Amino acid sequence: MRIALYRLLAVLLPLALLEILCRDRFITPLTLPAPSQILLGLWAVIEKGTFNAAILKTLTNVGLAFVLSVVVGITTGAAIHRARLLRALLEPLFSTYYAIPIYAFYPLFIVVFGLGDAPQVLIGFMLAVVSMIVSTLAGLDSVPPVLGKTALVLQLGPVETVRSVTLPYAAPYLFTGVKLAVAYAFIGVIGAEFIMSGTGLGYEIRFAYDNLDNNVMYPLILLILLIAITVNMSLDRWEWRLRARRGHG
Amino acid sequence: MDPQSPIHVSLRGVTKVFVSGLGRTHALGPIDIDLRRGEFFAVVGPSGCGKSTLLDVIAALTPPSQGAVTFEGRPIGNTVPDGVGVVFQENACFPWLNVADNITFGLRRQPVDKTEIEQRLQYALQLMGLQDFAHAFPSQLSGGMRQRVCIARTLVMQPRLILLDEPFGALDQQTRLLMGDELLRIWRATGATVLLITHALDEAAMLADRVAVMSARPGRILEVIETGWPRERDSQIVSVPEFGAITARLWTLLRAQSMQALRPEAV
Amino acid sequence: MALASAAGARMMRRTIYAHPSLFLVIGLLCLWQIAFWLVGRDALLPPLETILYLAGLLQTARFWGHIAETGTAFVIALAISVVAGLAIGLALGLNRMAAEVFEPFLLAGNSVPKIALYPIVLLIFGIGMPAKIAFGAIHGVVPVAIFTLTACSNVPPILFRAAAAMRLTRWDTIRSVLLPAALPDIFSGIRIGFSLTLIGTILGEMFGSQRGLGYLLMTAIGLQNIQVIMSVTLLLVLVAATVNTLLLAQDRRLRNPATPSQAP
Numbered sequence: 001m002r003i004a005l006y007r008l009l010a011v012l013l014p015l016a017l018l019e020i021l022c023r024d025r026f027i028t029p030l031t032l033p034a035p036s037q038i039l040l041g042l043w044a045v046i047e048k049g050t051f052n053a054a055i056l057k058t059l060t061n062v063g064l065a066f067v068l069s070v071v072v073g074i075t076t077g078a079a080i081h082r083a084r085l086l087r088a089l090l091e092p093l094f095s096t097y098y099a100i101p102i103y104a105f106y107p108l109f110i111v112v113f114g115l116g117d118a119p120q121v122l123i124g125f126m127l128a129v130v131s132m133i134v135s136t137l138a139g140l141d142s143v144p145p146v147l148g149k150t151a152l153v154l155q156l157g158p159v160e161t162v163r164s165v166t167l168p169y170a171a172p173y174l175f176t177g178v179k180l181a182v183a184y185a186f187i188g189v190i191g192a193e194f195i196m197s198g199t200g201l202g203y204e205i206r207f208a209y210d211n212l213d214n215n216v217m218y219p220l221i222l223l224i225l226l227i228a229i230t231v232n233m234s235l236d237r238w239e240w241r242l243r244a245r246r247g248h249g
Numbered sequence: 250m251d252p253q254s255p256i257h258v259s260l261r262g263v264t265k266v267f268v269s270g271l272g273r274t275h276a277l278g279p280i281d282i283d284l285r286r287g288e289f290f291a292v293v294g295p296s297g298c299g300k301s302t303l304l305d306v307i308a309a310l311t312p313p314s315q316g317a318v319t320f321e322g323r324p325i326g327n328t329v330p331d332g333v334g335v336v337f338q339e340n341a342c343f344p345w346l347n348v349a350d351n352i353t354f355g356l357r358r359q360p361v362d363k364t365e366i367e368q369r370l371q372y373a374l375q376l377m378g379l380q381d382f383a384h385a386f387p388s389q390l391s392g393g394m395r396q397r398v399c400i401a402r403t404l405v406m407q408p409r410l411i412l413l414d415e416p417f418g419a420l421d422q423q424t425r426l427l428m429g430d431e432l433l434r435i436w437r438a439t440g441a442t443v444l445l446i447t448h449a450l451d452e453a454a455m456l457a458d459r460v461a462v463m464s465a466r467p468g469r470i471l472e473v474i475e476t477g478w479p480r481e482r483d484s485q486i487v488s489v490p491e492f493g494a495i496t497a498r499l500w501t502l503l504r505a506q507s508m509q510a511l512r513p514e515a516v
Numbered sequence: 517m518a519l520a521s522a523a524g525a526r527m528m529r530r531t532i533y534a535h536p537s538l539f540l541v542i543g544l545l546c547l548w549q550i551a552f553w554l555v556g557r558d559a560l561l562p563p564l565e566t567i568l569y570l571a572g573l574l575q576t577a578r579f580w581g582h583i584a585e586t587g588t589a590f591v592i593a594l595a596i597s598v599v600a601g602l603a604i605g606l607a608l609g610l611n612r613m614a615a616e617v618f619e620p621f622l623l624a625g626n627s628v629p630k631i632a633l634y635p636i637v638l639l640i641f642g643i644g645m646p647a648k649i650a651f652g653a654i655h656g657v658v659p660v661a662i663f664t665l666t667a668c669s670n671v672p673p674i675l676f677r678a679a680a681a682m683r684l685t686r687w688d689t690i691r692s693v694l695l696p697a698a699l700p701d702i703f704s705g706i707r708i709g710f711s712l713t714l715i716g717t718i719l720g721e722m723f724g725s726q727r728g729l730g731y732l733l734m735t736a737i738g739l740q741n742i743q744v745i746m747s748v749t750l751l752l753v754l755v756a757a758t759v760n761t762l763l764l765a766q767d768r769r770l771r772n773p774a775t776p777s778q779a780p
């Protein structure tokens with residue numbers, strides 16, 4: 001309880017300080033409007049619905065990238081786990097993957113796939129899928145051999161073993177992968193929209209920035225942060241409940 | 250043990266050699282054993298002598314390098330034969346399922362109807378003293394209780410041969426004795442043949458009709474000792490003089506082997 | 517005949533296991549070439565031409581100017597990321613209460629698309645070097661802090677009990693027990709911080725700069741100059757992958773002090 005209070009203070013105190021600095025014109029509205037102004041702006045943006053299409057577009061693309069990466073990531077991870085040679089070959093790629101600036105490939109995607117939604121979804125997918133594969137591999141590695149033996153004793157086939165024994169056992173790891181995939185899908189899609197695209201929240205923020213329209217830009221930034229943090233926190237809560245039941249603390 | 254009882258499991262010239270990048274390891278054999286139907290047979294040996302490998306070979310979890318295993322007169326193939334149940338030393342409970350779902354996991358994947366599943370579940374819960382924990386999750390149970398769940402999961406499949414791979418190895422001494430009693434009750438109630446792999450001499454001496462002593466790697470059968478216990482028995486026999494004599498005999502056989510197993514190059 | 521090919525296949529497998537990275541690079545180059553054949557010259561340059569073009573760029577002083585610009589920004593950003601990340605991580609790692617209060621903020625900071633914050637950075641710092649550095653540091657500081665914090669809380673409590681039993685002072689416990697025990701995880705954090713700082717710096721240059729590799733990339737995108745896009749991308753991937761591989765090797769050595777460094 002006390003921790004919740006401290007957390008609240010840790011959010012509210014800096015905000016209050018910012019509010020005072022902005023009201024005193026110590027920070028000009030051209031740099032940063034007062035937090036209360038941003039909040040009012042966010043309310044106005046939501047009420048007017050000017051950006052509903054952009055919000056919907058971004059969320060759809062994030063959702064697509066996320067679902068694709070989870071499905072492809074788990075299947076690929078499960079397949080690679082069995083193919084030892086392929087895994088040995090891909091392991092160095094996985095370990096350096098996130099050191100590679102994926103956004104640099106974005107222009108190529110635009111040339112190949114055109115200016116539609118595909119390049120954004122692909123960037124989100126490419127960022128997300130590897131964390132899903134790596135988490136799946138880690139999860140399958142964590143399955144104790146005795147459970148594999150148990151599946152054999154119970155005469156389960158290979159597919160049934162993966163479906164009802166190994167994947168459920170690996171679920172906590174898969175969940176970590178899912179959480180990372182959500183975050184990466186957001187980062188990829190919004191980043192791609194920001195760099196070069198005509199739609200979505202990322203584009204709208206860039207557009208507002210180019211026009212020095214702080215009354216739109218800051219509320220939209222806040223909106224993105226709120227969506228990303230809310231999704232992340234709900235997943236955390238869900239994960240915590242699942243783990244508590246399994247006693248993984 | 251009735252020596253007239255028909256042979257249930259038979260091993261002939263079974264060996265196991267592991268081949269890896271580092272070379273060949275002769276782990277086991279050659280081994281010849283016959284288990285009689287309804288017998289309680291224990292195998293003791295020093296650590297690393299291939300006891301568990303022996304069990305894996307009988308359960309068809311790993312193929313023998315040479316030799317043959319027959320179960321109920323038929324040679325075993327490369328899948329676990331029907332009628333064979335295995336309990337492992339490690340916790341093999343599924344952490345995402347509650348006790349009841351853990352126990353019926355295998356049964357639900359067989360052509361067995363719902364009422365039958367429920368009946369067998371209730372029977373197993375009662376036999377293992379798990380009635381009050383049917384809806385608990387493995388993480389809420391002690392090590393001994395988890396092992397009961399694993400035994401119950403094996404029992405509901407109504408195996409005719411139960412293989413136990415150091416099932417009480419991770420438990421404390423008091424719990425081991427009590428679990429031994431339960432194992433004897435189950436053995437009598439089901440009439441199944443039991444093969445117990447253990448490193449604990451007292452456990453083997455107390456539970457089994459016959460105890461096979463294995464050598465250090467490559468594991469061979471040094472001697473098979475008849476305990477001569479009556480079928481109705483429990484952990485109280487640890488106080489009769491014969492128990493001490495049998496344990497002492499086993500230790501005499503095993504002492505040299507255990508010292509050999511401790512040498513660094515044997516590990 | 518069949519026997520010979522089976523033996524050949526086994527040799528091939530063993531060679532791949534021995535040098536996975538080499539075969540991975542060969543495989544990726546093949547895929548690249550195939551992709552080029554599929555999509556054509558409008559979108560891609562074949563591997564060899566890209567390498568040659570990059571080699572050409574590397575002989576011009578102007579290109580080295582861009583590299584120096586990016587390098588300077590990156591090194592400063594990385595220094596800030598590591599120092600600030602370690603400070604935050606250790607401060608929280610040594611104070612359970614503070615860790616409980618602030619850890620969720622760190623984790624949230626990790627899941628947020630930081631590119632959305634970029635306009636704010638630009639408004640505060642203006643276009644130029646400070647904005648790039650700030651953007652690189654924003655990306656790098658969070659993982660370093662998270663890994664350091666996790667590393668501290670993952671040190672087995674028994675080590676602290678042992679330290680107390682040996683009557684070590686608090687400072688000695690931190691210096692001789694906590695830090696060595698947590699070092700491998702902290703190093704992993706720095707490795708990841710390295711990658712993310714580089715990405716952040718490049719992203720910063722793409723929007724708020726008149727110089728540097730990111731700027732070069734962004735102008736090339738505007739002009740649809742495939743040659744420059746691909747050469748700069750290749751250079752960045754090569755640098756990132758090489759440094760990461762070296763750091764990863766060091767990471768493994770820290771985790772297994774018993775293995776001699778010559779071991780494969």
